[in-house]
Amino acid sequence: MISNMSFIERIFYILQKYGTSYLKGAGTTLVIALVSTFIGCIIGFLSGIIQTIPVDKRRDPLVKRVLLGIVNVILRIYIEVFRGTPMIVQAVFIYYGLAQVCNVQLGMWQAAFLVVSINTGAYMAESVRGGIISVDPGQMEGAKAIGMTHVQAMINVILPQAFRNILPQIGNNLIINIKDTSVLSVISVVDLFFVHKSVSGALYTYFESATIVMAIYLTMTLITSRLLRLWEKKMDGGDNYELVDVMDIGSQLGKKESR
Amino acid sequence: MISNMSFIERIFYILQKYGTSYLKGAGTTLVIALVSTFIGCIIGFLSGIIQTIPVDKRRDPLVKRVLLGIVNVILRIYIEVFRGTPMIVQAVFIYYGLAQVCNVQLGMWQAAFLVVSINTGAYMAESVRGGIISVDPGQMEGAKAIGMTHVQAMINVILPQAFRNILPQIGNNLIINIKDTSVLSVISVVDLFFVHKSVSGALYTYFESATIVMAIYLTMTLITSRLLRLWEKKMDGGDNYELVDVMDIGSQLGKKESR
Amino acid sequence: GCGSGTETAETEEAAGAAEETTEASGAEDDAAEGSKVLKVAMECGYAPYNWTQPDDANGAVPINDSSDYAYGYDVMIAKKIADTLGYELQIVKLDWDALIPAVQSGTVDCVIAGQSTTAERLEMVDFSKPYYYATVVGLVKQDSAYANAAGLADLKGATCTSQLGTIWYDNCLSQIEDANIQPAQESAPAMLVALESGRTDLVVTDMPTAMAACAAYPDMKLLDFSGTDDDFSVSDEEVNIGISVQKGNTELIDGINSVLETMTVDDFNSLMQEAISVQPLAE
Amino acid sequence: MLEVSHLEKSFGSHSVLKDISFSVHPGDVVSVIGASGSGKSTMLRCINLLETPDGGSILYHGEDITARKMNVPAYRARVGMVFQSFNLFSNMTVLENCMVGQIKVAKKSKEEAREKALKFLDKVGMSAYVNAKPRQLSGGQKQRVAIARALAMEPEILLFDEPTSALDPQMVGEVLEVMTALAREGLTMIVVTHEMAFARDISSHVLFMADGVICEEGTPKQIFGQPKEEATKEFLARFRNML
Amino acid sequence: MLEVSHLEKSFGSHSVLKDISFSVHPGDVVSVIGASGSGKSTMLRCINLLETPDGGSILYHGEDITARKMNVPAYRARVGMVFQSFNLFSNMTVLENCMVGQIKVAKKSKEEAREKALKFLDKVGMSAYVNAKPRQLSGGQKQRVAIARALAMEPEILLFDEPTSALDPQMVGEVLEVMTALAREGLTMIVVTHEMAFARDISSHVLFMADGVICEEGTPKQIFGQPKEEATKEFLARFRNML
């Protein structure tokens, strides 16, 4: 009987009974978070590129300016609406609301990826904007001066640098997503947190189950944040003053150094 | 009879009946989000300063290095644990767990501010780290060269620039907080989302009530993000090539220009 | 119900195909067209009404899109309805908040989740006849000042709470004199945590939940004033727990009612007794 | 080839360029000299459309580059620029810096781009540093890479903003040689410089700017030999004394 | 006053400074000349401890500055530096740039700091731009503000890294005057420069660096008049020809 057990015993009892449920829930959580963060990043970078396209009142044709204006307004609305409203309500509207009003029956997984991705995208758009601001404007000028278009300059010069700057933020967003997928229980996605709710609703052992899920969440987030840190380190590589061996390179290129 | 009403009519019916509850909930939400974001930012900046203190193996005394190491480890644990676990579970552990185990009876509001602040702080610490990375290292060298200590350089030179770069991110965090306070309903904080749950639980008018809270959330987040944008504009001021009127300043300072 | 395993597997396939072809016209047509699937939504986390278990012990039903199984009083009722009406039962595990949007949008056919039938709710969904009559009891900690309360009067001044959207919270707490009513709790587990931690002196709930709570928290005490004249007063109507379906889905509601009419209060109680005896806590 | 007429530019109410007019012919090497803050960089940036002129026109092969239908990136690809602050791409190595424009803009093959990049890096004595990141270079090394990057695009006109400011006399000599050779091959250049010897020896035409206007212009001989304006004389005094 | 002995510094396996030794006496003006990439900036950065030396010692008034108990910020406050890339604080105006060190580090009052800042800004001809942000300045203007910022700290020794690279001859003359005046008042200076005339005219001692070693040192007369080393002769060839 669970009533006679100590806290630790209860944890082991729960694990033994619901262990695989927790693991499956964690898997669901991780898949949704990873995929959606990835898609969200792409959305964020795209919107970053578009939002920073410069408009030249004198030069650009009216059509282009109006079109760009419209796209920008749509982007702003997208960002503000999806950042500005709770994901749980968005999920309900998209999954049940669409079914009721438009008769569109999205699959549970489709809806899950959709909702989390567009949310992450909205947040990432702002993060990317911050990252772009923080890149020295001289970099953009350098890129333009060799004839790059805005998009080329963004892709080749600005975003790679902005990316490095917002990598900690991407880590934040991934971790937020790992936790926020819990709201998808409203569209019957059985993620880790839903398993916790079920278990504590079946056994009324809230703290014990909470301890387990905390440990699982922590494991997942620790691993992801460790991996991201390694990635950062790798990107920074040269900060450790990597050797530029004059002689070696010279001979390797078959050139004699001129001085 | 509510069953004969149209969607819009129901919304007005609900508003008329529960309007003040929604407003009170929104107020609670806003207060907690604003205060906690503010405190969280301070935590984030402090941890940013500490985490970037350079260690010089040859110069610094062992004591300082060990101490700094310990502080850094504690900071990392703090960041990883509070970022890495769901706020709702943290709230339960802090509000109910502390009461049960240590007999510490935190007030509901204290607990609310505490939980949201330390969570925001953990996220902000990472954002600030990204912001600091993105500041030109030459700025730090310039500051050091005139004799500033690490903390002075951070406060006077680096963080003001990092702050500008992560302002979009602070906006993100504030907006996240406005929405995430909803989990505080587990510790009896009646925020906007809890009002929505109560109303839709009583009247079974989920979509109608959800429409109302979405509108309220959107209003709150739109206003905050607009204000933050204005702040950004203000900080950028000179980007619009503010006039530097040579003659004026010269005479204003009572100096003759030397050339 | 689950005895005809092979048969239901076939009908499930057929039903799936039928569902695809009729997708455009919405799920609510499933029942109307006599399709063989009954989608029932519940939290699967509110023992002994409904809970999640890792295996199909005692005749538990697989949860849709999950490897876990659901069982409990609500599932027993659902199985009985499905068997009698010739549906194949599908349990959809959903967060409490989403139960109503799900049934209103037709994503599920009905909700069997211990919902009280109130006049306000009847405006938005249709309810079946009661499938259980809830009792009202209090829960306190054994070392509490209210542990020996013999009636409502003894609870005077208690700090109390209950679950969100229940008659216990909406109607019962206010009957306690000078009660310090705290905001409602979202779920039964959270409510019990609040009581256990000493944040609240008393929670009010129904008998099955309270019994489960006492099993999980040995230091809790159940206060049952029934039979005394100082009990919570609730009308029969208020303690009705019903099954909700989309408004206007008369065919389904009639079917469900025809099944429930064959059952007596004693049937309900003995089913509940069975649920309590096989709930995970009882193991 | 390049016709600047009545060019105006102000930042706020601070007018930086006032009625600048001059023209550049193919093969010209135009030196721009003038005091710090007189608007030399701003003028180059206007020519490259990094700043939008407030007035006047800039004709490139008879086409108004501020016109609507102008393809600005294509124009910039033909008009190279070496910045006063170098603006090397800090996410790329030296070699990538010199290749990216060729590959992305001029659509050359990787091999071709690499070869050309190495050729010009070698000319400025930087071929040993191909794998270095800009932040690992000394000031003079960055400047030379910036020159190689611009040259590798093989533009028609090159705008240099103080291209030898961070270089030692010996290196100045070498870069000067490279530039003279290019000039002989027909590359047109506009060079903002503080090296009067440089202006005197290399250029076919000298502009002296002061306070946003072209104060005096002419051949190096005229400007350095018999400057007409008081300002020019004063400006060149120290240089002429030194000789 | 400053004793550098056997200073070593490498980045990875690329050794940039090898066995650098020299000493500076109060009131000295030491010019450091040498090819691009020879390690001049790195040497200055080591003296200011912006790079940690890998070997050797640097004594300041007899104290080893790389020692543990050394108060580095206090040392740096007495040893000023003007960077090759200026490193002006971009979140501050010109005036604030020149005031912040005085207020935060030297703990002067705001008024005093302001007065001093204006005095030195005036000396370099930048007092009109007090309210401008660094990004609104031309290259030469930034450089002059950087000089004013360092001077305003009233250090004992000043390290200049090519302090006139972005300046026109006239401005070079003015800055030179300021520096000579300061030298006469007893300020000690180490000046990395590519302006040979500058080195010749202003310094009391010249170091010629090549490939990370001090190749030759002596008075300006010796170095510019009768250089002994081949490398020095070659390096100075263009400058000496020009005269």
Ligand SMILES: Nc1ncnc2c1ncn2[C@@H]1O[C@H](COP(=O)(O)OP(=O)(O)OP(=O)(O)O)[C@@H](O)[C@H]1O
């Ligand atoms: N973004 C800006 N906002 C306001 N004023 C500016 C801006 N950029 C330049 N200026 C001003 O315009 C004037 C000319 O600047 P410019 O950079 O063209 O000078 P320059 O001739 O290149 O000087 P230098 O030889 O020092 O590089 C300067 O007084 C400068 O302060």
Ligand SMILES: Nc1ncnc2c1ncn2[C@@H]1O[C@H](COP(=O)(O)OP(=O)(O)OP(=O)(O)O)[C@@H](O)[C@H]1O
């Ligand atoms: N962070 C670094 N990592 C690797 N190598 C570096 C780094 N900084 C400088 N170097 C190398 O050290 C050498 C000396 O650089 P330094 O900046 O001291 O040269 P310099 O004499 O000041 O040249 P210049 O006159 O061009 O400014 C150069 O070859 C440079 O590539």
Ligand SMILES: [Mg+2]
């Ligand atoms: Mg300039």
Ligand SMILES: [Mg+2]
């Ligand atoms: Mg240097």
